[in-house]
Amino acid sequence: MSESVVLRKDEKMQCYDCDTEFEIPKDVVVGEIVTCHSCGLEFEIKQVESDVITLKELIVEGEDWGE
Numbered sequence: 001m002s003e004s005v006v007l008r009k010d011e012k013m014q015c016y017d018c019d020t021e022f023e024i025p026k027d028v029v030v031g032e033i034v035t036c037h038s039c040g041l042e043f044e045i046k047q048v049e050s051d052v053i054t055l056k057e058l059i060v061e062g063e064d065w066g067e
């Protein structure tokens with residue numbers, strides 16, 4: 001599962017593996033990685049707008065890395 005998550009900056013991220021809620025720093029930048037404290041699942045920041053952040057689960061397995 002690797003769907004994108006869109007949330008407002010004043011919302012907490014909810015890990016969709018273990019449902020733990022955690023805060024995203026207000027000053028995150030695109031490409032930054034945030035990690036669920038509980039299960040270690042990693043999410044990459046895909047897009048940052050004025051008050052909306054888009055994240056996507058970081059997939060580190062497989063050969064999808066390109067270069």
Ligand SMILES: [Zn+2]
Nearest residue numbers: 015018036039
């Ligand atoms: Zn988690």
